[in-house]
Amino acid sequence: MSDPPVVIWEDEVRELLTYSALVPRLEEALGHFSRRDSAEVIQPVRTTVALQKHRGFLGLMPTYMENLGVLSTKFVCFYNREAGSTLPATQATVVLLDPEYGNVKAVIDGEVITRMRTAAVSAISAKLLMRPEAEVLAILGTGIQALSHYNVFTEMFSFKEVRVWSRSKERAERFRDLVRGPVTLCVSAEEAVRGADAIVTVTRSTEPVLFGRWVKPGAHVAAVGACRPDWRELDDVLMKEAVVYADSREGAMAESGDVILSGAEMFAELGDVINGTKAAHREKTTVFKSLGMGVEDAVSAKLVFDQWKAKHSQP
Numbered sequence: 478m479s480d481p482p483v484v485i486w487e488d489e490v491r492e493l494l495t496y497s498a499l500v501p502r503l504e505e506a507l508g509h510f511s512r513r514d515s516a517e518v519i520q521p522v523r524t525t526v527a528l529q530k531h532r533g534f535l536g537l538m539p540t541y542m543e544n545l546g547v548l549s550t551k552f553v554c555f556y557n558r559e560a561g562s563t564l565p566a567t568q569a570t571v572v573l574l575d576p577e578y579g580n581v582k583a584v585i586d587g588e589v590i591t592r593m594r595t596a597a598v599s600a601i602s603a604k605l606l607m608r609p610e611a612e613v614l615a616i617l618g619t620g621i622q623a624l625s626h627y628n629v630f631t632e633m634f635s636f637k638e639v640r641v642w643s644r645s646k647e648r649a650e651r652f653r654d655l656v657r658g659p660v661t662l663c664v665s666a667e668e669a670v671r672g673a674d675a676i677v678t679v680t681r682s683t684e685p686v687l688f689g690r691w692v693k694p695g696a697h698v699a700a701v702g703a704c705r706p707d708w709r710e711l712d713d714v715l716m717k718e719a720v721v722y723a724d725s726r727e728g729a730m731a732e733s734g735d736v737i738l739s740g741a742e743m744f745a746e747l748g749d750v751i752n753g754t755k756a757a758h759r760e761k762t763t764v765f766k767s768l769g770m771g772v773e774d775a776v777s778a779k780l781v782f783d784q785w786k787a788k789h790s791q792p
């Protein structure tokens with residue numbers, strides 16, 4: 478009989494995960510994924526089950542990374558809640574298994590992993606695609622992902638100004654009170670993004686909130702919400718004018734309303750840029766369409782588990 482799984486919950490994951498450890502592992506994982514070497518990485522497009530009554534979806538995200546010895550799956554529920562709902566937009570758990578025996582080694586809270594790995598991958602997109610002289614960051618949305626994006630973007634880059642827009646003045650003010658640095662609260666999305674060098678969209682909107690006519694030529698956009706084929710955050714003008722990158726080509730073609738409904742051409746995966754097989758068009762307006770991938774959760778969960786073992790094996 479194998480040992481029972483360990484349970485590593487939110488507070489402990491928060492203590493064990495840092496962006497400085499996560500970012501290089503995610504970069505490596507994105508590169509491995511884009512090589513499409515099935516002897517190294519198997520990660521099918523997420524399976525989703527509609528939870529119609531609750532306006533949500535269950536996403537199943539199994540991943541096997543043979544060379545790393547990681548077998549995992551994330552269960553993530555995400556919702557298109559009614560305006561004003563205080564229930565969470567996403568809930569997630571990552572299960573780590575032993576690839577040789579098939580037993581569950583750890584059940585790990587997926588909330589912190591999801592918020593940190595998503596923000597870290599957006600920051601990697603900015604590292605690769607944003608102009609080095611970027612001064613102004615705009616964040617549309619003030620929820621959980623907005624906070625993690627603020628944290629990692631201000632940790633990795635030196636912006637002169639971070640602008641934030643929310644539909645609700647109270648939520649924007651709460652965001653300002655929660656973060657550790659300065660923010661400029663904007664009364665409209667247009668005001669936030671005009672002249673910005675980097676733009677992050679982290680809303681639950683199903684209609685465009687960011688329009689190409691507002692975006693400064695050469696800006697970089699990390700588009701994180703709108704993870705269903707009929708949901709949008711960006712308009713057709715932006716999708717067609719920008720050079721579009723995604724985490725996974727297949728994922729974007731199956732799940733991204735911004736890609737599917739605009740008919741925009743997808744230029745490359747982020748992993749292709751990391752592998753040097755596709756160019757980073759920093760001089761052009763770029764969009765990174767993030768859907769979220771199992772490999773990101775797998776390497777994050779392995780990092781948490783390894784740190785947890787190191788901590789608990791200390792005399």
Ligand SMILES: NC(=O)C1=CN([C@@H]2O[C@H](COP(=O)(O)OP(=O)(O)OC[C@H]3O[C@@H](n4cnc5c(N)ncnc54)[C@H](O)[C@@H]3O)[C@@H](O)[C@H]2O)C=CC1
Pocket residue numbers: 555556565566567591595618619620621622623643644645648679680681682683684686701702703704767768769770
């Ligand atoms: N790409 C990825 O890997 C991931 C994507 N997501 C997606 O990111 C988005 C944000 O997630 P969380 O921050 O966890 O959600 P949240 O509920 O904490 O925050 C959502 C934000 O969107 C705003 N919002 C809601 N409806 C809006 C509308 N119609 N127009 C403008 N703003 C609107 C809310 O006021 C709030 O500021 C969601 O769509 C979620 O599904 C979440 C996790 C991973």
Ligand SMILES: O=C([O-])C1=[NH+]CCC1
Pocket residue numbers: 553555567569591704768769770
């Ligand atoms: O990758 C992920 O965890 C998610 N993508 C969209 C909602 C949750």
